[in-house]
Amino acid sequence: MGTTVEGSPNSFLCTEREYGDFVLEFEVKVDPVLNSGVQIRSHRHDAERVVRFSDGKQVRNWKIPAGRFHGYQVEIANNKDGSSGGIYDEARRGWLKDPAKDPVASKAFKDNEWNLYRVEAVGDRLRTWVNGVPVVEVIDSWDLSGYIGLQVHSFKGEKPAQVRWRNIRIQDLGRHTWKRVWDGSTMTGWTPRGGGSWKIEEGALHGASVAGDTRVGYLVSDESFKDLTLRWKTKITKGNSGLFIRSEPKTLAAYEVEIDAQKRMGGFWETGGRNWVTGPEDNAGAAANDWNDLTAHLHGHRIV
Template identity: 55%
Template sequence: MRKRSLIAGCLLLAAGLVALQAAQAGAWVALFDGQTLNGWVQRGGKALYEVKDGVIIGSTVAGTPNSFLCTQKDYGDFELELELKVDSRLNSGIQIRSQCFDKETTVEWQGKTIKIPAKRVHGYQVEVDPSARAWSGGIYDEGRRGWLQDLKNKPEAQKAFKTNDWNHYRIVCQGDSIKTWINGVPAADLKDAMTPKGFIALQVHGHKESGLKVMWRNIRIREL
């Protein structure tokens, strides 16, 4: 009887741990604490990143290349939500499943060999494009293959982005599927399996003028 009770107790404990892990896997977690840049590391250029009034502010520095504020943790399958606002003269992006290596690396794609320099942030980027082209929410492969899915045939998505205002981005990555929404409007829907896991990063695009700003707030993620 005692042995049966012990086995039953172990089974209940195991079931509880499984349930707890499942709950944790689906729980929303803040990537930004609203006060500091703890959990993030800057790579690439020398743009300025600071926190003010619960907002991450990235500012251009003339003559420096693309800059990226990157999570120290890698993510594979997830749902990411955030709000952003960008100067209408500046391009930006949200890196997902991205990587950066100390040594030059190569990848093979469609019979081509692509060389990626050492220290170069590369990977999927969800576009932030306030220009007349209006491809915000499209998916660009930063430092690697270029455009994977633009929005030239998606007029509703092109109209969704609000210039000089806050915009809500939703990004869902699961397996080879990457989907995006801008202010609740479906944008990109891509199937691509080149990189299943990597960091998330906030880009300040290189610019000839200093002081142009991108702002991010309410950044949260849940792993799927």
């Protein structure tokens, strides 16, 4: 049981070890005046850190104070609020998915009763249920492992408020880890095709067009991939480029993650098919003439 203390900031009771992939179940009962949550794959650091992310409108640099516990939070709120089971990025990006406007999921939590939560974290896929009702699914690869923490939220009221947990259990499924697909120093495992030129400079792959050569240039991996989540940094000063995924070996027809200095950075284009599949209309979420972090998730028929 956690009890609020007036003047205290958000506080957490944390596991002593990190977890990666897992199924977590617990029951929780909270005073309706209090908001709470369970942190998953979360961290704290001894020194202040600055993280950079896009909110879709601008690129932001966000300070995380030293000692601040931060990361994914599975929300616990009253029935009127409707956010229970949503996923909030504590002390970082804010809401990743809030179910408050979902007519079914927002009503799954019962005030003044024990509520059963189920949380599945496998790879970059996070899913939640409250009392057997599916609430949210989030695809996000920022953290693949971390600590679990029970939250007592900061609170001001006439008397202390409480949140209670019981029957906390976890099925540990191991963890996903990142694998390098480029070694950072050679062209080993990659084959140039078509036009253009390629070189390695200051730990980065540089691709450039060649004057008079109208052919499109590609650098193609020797290894084939099917389902994957891919992360990379890219910088483009002018023109248009892209990263092809699930390419057809001969024609290289594929899903292309757009890399463009002017517009649609991060959008999906189907080369040799439907053209634009999805993507932003502008580059408000990209840093001009700077390195940008991109992530592509392709699992089965799902593309994010």
